[in-house]
Amino acid sequence: MGEIVSVDRPARHSTGLEPLRAQFPVLAQAVNGAPLAYLDNAATTQTPLPVQDAMRRFEQHDRANIHRGVHALSQRATDAFEQARNDLKRFVGAGAEHELVFTSGTTEALNLVAHGLSTSGAAPAVIQPGDEIIVSGLEHHANLVPWQQAARRRGATLRILRPDAQGRLHPEDLAQLLTPRTRVFAVTACANATGERPPFEALLALAAEAGAFTVLDAAQSVAHAVPGLSALDCDFMAFSGHKMYGPMGTGVLVGRRGALERLEPLRYGGDMVAWVSATEASFAELPLRLEGGTPNVSGAVGLAAAAAFIDQTGRALIDAHLSALRAHAAAGLAGLPGVTVLSAETGASAIVSFVAEGVHPHDIGTLLDEQGIAVRTGHHCAQPLLDHLGLGPTTRASFALYNTHAEVERLLAGVSHARKLLR
Template sequence: MHFLPDLATAPDTLASGVRSQFPVLAQRIHGAALAYLDNAATTQVPLPVLAAMRNFEVHDRANIHRGVHALSQRATDAFEQARSALKRFVGAGAGHELVFTSGTTEALNLVAHGLSAAAAGSAFLQPGDEIIVSGLEHHANLVPWQQAVRRSGAALRVLLPDAQGRLHPEDLVRLLTPRTRVFALTACANATGERPPFEALLALAAQAGALTVLDAAQAMAHAVPNLSALACDFMAFSGHKMHGPMGTGALVGRLAALERLAPLRYGGDMVDWVSYTDAGFAALPSRLEGGTPHVAGAVGMAAAAAFIDAVGRSGIDAHVAALRAHAAAGLAAIDDITVLSPWAAESAIVSFVARGVHPHDIGTLLDEQGIAVRTGHHCAQPLLDHLGLGPTTRASFALYNTHDEVERLVAGVARALEVLQ
């Protein structure tokens, strides 16, 4: 990839060097240049990823694993090579496996369902067991656990953040008991940008004997966790948040933990043998991948991981952190604006509330200036209710964003408040 810049030359050199790889960013919205600041919802896809997916669809498209013809064998190779590449990307070791899913939501549902549904006669979760979920979670890492306790008779406990939205290890220690079987946590709160000390929290839960679950959706385009360095049994992430295709994702985890999961989908490659009255299931990872997979999507996810590594993880991390710090400082300087988690230096997300102004109105006025942000509860209503904030406006950054776009955001918010207040 010869388009990659020398990151040391200027603050926005990384962005200027890669923006041409994202044609969607060249358009104008309402007559203004697009400033796409909604990356926590979905990142844009670069040309190398689109090319990898197109190459598969044009040359190798076929169903995988069961065909003896050349296209099926090439498609199978592409799918399994994508699996291996993504395992390397997240630091998975020999004791880990990666299961392809449609995204983080399906991956987390697979874990919650798989631990609470009967497998081989009994479920992992039993009446009287306890599940701890952090109070920072996206609904996708809360609602599945609510359903799991209903199926199993277990109890749900919530590790609440403090009034500023921070989690503390000592609070987790007080919640852990011999009956704690699962601890589920985000690597970055999508509603506030808070980056909890997940390494320490996962370690505490693991030491107490719990299975640990990390929602890494907001950490895959930058600050990618190293799975082998974590006390983590299951980690979930999505392709569309790491410059890959929508409708793709993965659950990667320890083999021993994945073996505990009852399948979520039955049929296709997940069976080993079938009779009219019974069936035997295949070994991992196929056992948890029922149905025809999104093979081009897996290829695209692997290409996105390669793109991130080609640009350089440390350069991306530094660039995104600088953008977030710039935005947080600029927004905090506006009267009547409160920035959530202003200290979250490793985050790509800056959320804020404006006194007396609804975030949807701010988002609408920003859109008229070509600035795309997200407004609402961000699928984290319990957290925002706990903090007493209600809906917020959220800007989120990626490697192609610039400091000029941050300045446009801050000026646009200031103008919106002048109009709305």
């Protein structure tokens, strides 16, 4: 039986992004004798030369610890760190009422929020016994497990906003879950396992109106569809550098000052204290209060450089390109017999996840790798979602600004070949 069928695929035009591939030297290599088609960007994007250059300049000229030194290098490092903070606040549309805290990534940022709202310190914990926490059913484990622990720690109830059979969230379902005891609502801006883009703006607004703290995981959207923080009913937003062409081990928690001030710190020690005696301590003001220890200063510089790279390239241009790649891949995969595409109709996404009847995703991933095509397979740290959808592990291709429609065609041909071979 033939594997390639005729389908109507979205029109594909040059976007002007092709010359930018030269800014990513890692893409020039061959893997298993074939040109590398790197389609694992939802896990980690590659870093362009401008980001590498910014970090190299810092390491070669300004490397020193920040905030505590009077010498020239320490002052220059401090200036670079705080400039990166200001640049990133502008990047996400933060206003005067917002503050930005550097973290090691989205996971630490979300743990900081869950821990901070459920731990007592100078003030009682925000989450009290009998309170309720609502988490969407689309979440990465990093936006679920911390809330499981917070609920258990405080004797609160964890409720799940279940998606429908197609993996979509609906505001009317959230409205039925919200009660006067709802203290937190956490949701993703884009599901990393399916590519679903939920109506998070409306969901956040409903939760905020009910008096809950609102948490947005923007890790999968910040590289192309950056949520404008000032336009959202959002108390806390988290994202990672390694998913937006920045360095690994970097990330951000940005949110309303009043909400951040309610968080009990996750780390205690250097730079987060105002004064210390042998028996007690007073904490510094935001953002230092939540940034205990020596930060990844060169990482912060690189993260700000990545944001500048995105803006210089053009957010709308990147978003349109990724949406076209995703539509191309989703249509082509759906046209293969026995292949089911998750969230096939969602928009503003750079992720396409699929299952092939009778074929294990790991086998597909291995055969694609033999052709130089890098994808991700498994549960994608979202096992409850995939269990809910009844599909088990999937194969996931995810796109970045340097990917091309020719690489999508290679993906489609590779999946077709894998199905023939494995069946």
